[in-house]
Amino acid sequence: MQDHLLHQVAFTLIPGLGPVSRKKLIRYFGTASRILHASEEELRSMPGIGQALVKQILLHKTDRIADQLAEQTVRFVTQQGIQPLFITDPAYPQKLLHCPDAPTLLFWKGTADLNATAVLSIIGTRSNSHYGQQVTENLVASLPKQVLVVSGLAYGIDAIAHKAALQNGLHTVGVLAHGLDDLYPPAHRNLAKNMLDQGGLLTEFHLHTKADKYNFPRRNRVVAGMADATVVVETAAKGGSMITADLAFGYNRELFAVPGRLNDAKSAGCLQLIQQQKALLYTGPEQLLETMGWELPRPALPVADVAAANLSSAEQALIRLLQEKDGCSTDELLWLLPVDSGSLANMLLNLEIQNIIRTLPGKRICLL
Numbered sequence: 001m002q003d004h005l006l007h008q009v010a011f012t013l014i015p016g017l018g019p020v021s022r023k024k025l026i027r028y029f030g031t032a033s034r035i036l037h038a039s040e041e042e043l044r045s046m047p048g049i050g051q052a053l054v055k056q057i058l059l060h061k062t063d064r065i066a067d068q069l070a071e072q073t074v075r076f077v078t079q080q081g082i083q084p085l086f087i088t089d090p091a092y093p094q095k096l097l098h099c100p101d102a103p104t105l106l107f108w109k110g111t112a113d114l115n116a117t118a119v120l121s122i123i124g125t126r127s128n129s130h131y132g133q134q135v136t137e138n139l140v141a142s143l144p145k146q147v148l149v150v151s152g153l154a155y156g157i158d159a160i161a162h163k164a165a166l167q168n169g170l171h172t173v174g175v176l177a178h179g180l181d182d183l184y185p186p187a188h189r190n191l192a193k194n195m196l197d198q199g200g201l202l203t204e205f206h207l208h209t210k211a212d213k214y215n216f217p218r219r220n221r222v223v224a225g226m227a228d229a230t231v232v233v234e235t236a237a238k239g240g241s242m243i244t245a246d247l248a249f250g251y252n253r254e255l256f257a258v259p260g261r262l263n264d265a266k267s268a269g270c271l272q273l274i275q276q277q278k279a280l281l282y283t284g285p286e287q288l289l290e291t292m293g294w295e296l297p298r299p300a301l302p303v304a305d306v307a308a309a310n311l312s313s314a315e316q317a318l319i320r321l322l323q324e325k326d327g328c329s330t331d332e333l334l335w336l337l338p339v340d341s342g343s344l345a346n347m348l349l350n351l352e353i354q355n356i357i358r359t360l361p362g363k364r365i366c367l368l
Contacts, residue, residue, distance in 0.1 A: 110200010124157025
């Protein structure tokens with residue numbers, strides 16, 4: 001059994017430890033193994049850690065039930081071909097690193113690239129109208145093949161978006177509010193099976209976690225956070241889609257809302273997002289593609305040109321990173337480069353002045 005994976009799973013099972021605290025611990029200690037093997041003195045040496053968290057970590061080391069669940073989880077993911085993605089894993093959705101509450105560990109099964117250049121979340125009501133279905137199907141059919149379509153595998157707009165992606169040859173990912181040993185709703189089992197061959201299923205929830213109502217808002221932050229943009233097709237003034245939209249807005253991602261009739265309750269949430277200037281008024285696929293810059297090629301700067309630009313070694317490292325990932329958010333750059341925020345801001349300004357980089361919607365940095 002892989003010790004490092006066992007430690008990663010066990011680390012995420014520590015009660016009272018949220019994603020923000022976990023991220024701080026990982027930044028300080030480097031790995032889950034080092035955290036779990038740290039002494040009380042070493043834990044207390046970490047700046048900002050409270051006595052309660054230290055106690056929780058120390059108690060967890062002797063929690064046999066948690067150990068058994070971690071061991072069971074590792075066996076299950078190995079047998080089922082599920083890929084655990086720890087937050088330091090290069091295959092982890094890098095756009096999520098921009099989110100302060102990003103999950104520490106994700107469970108992934110599928111064929112899609114979770115770090116695709118263009119990722120679009122499409123969300124909406126479970127009780128869609130024919131208009132909502134038409135808008136969704138038309139949008140997905142107009143997307144370039146490299147766009148990854150993300151949604152929550154729920155009834156209504158979610159399922160329509162997933163099905164349209166499969167029909168049009170796009171990869172599509174369903175983000176779940178439960179563990180991968182189950183599927184909710186059961187009616188979407190065949191759809192989920194097809195998505196495994198042309199996309200996949202993603203969740204932060206452990207084995208035996210059911211689709212409890214409290215899990216859906218947590219699921220929604222992954223739907224919003226792993227995407228460059230979110231489109232809200234139809235939604236009431238309250239509900240899961242509005243939670244996802246607010247999360248996308250808070251993460252500084254581009255947000256689009258499809259307008260509807262003034263007296264239609266299914267469009268009340270969309271109109272509210274537009275009225276509050278949280279979302280752009282969606283007018284069609286062309287507008288979305290132009291806004292996101294997805295219709296334009298993004299050629300990488302040749303290495304020879306980078307060397308000739310008289311750049312510092314740190315700036316060259318930044319450019320190599322942008323070439324490898326075809327763009328990064330500023331938070332991703334801070335996570336992956338050994339620089340502070342002030343130094344990064346100066347580097348980005350210098351590179352922009354020299355017409356080497358540009359900033360896209362959602363504060364994503366790409367090479368010109």
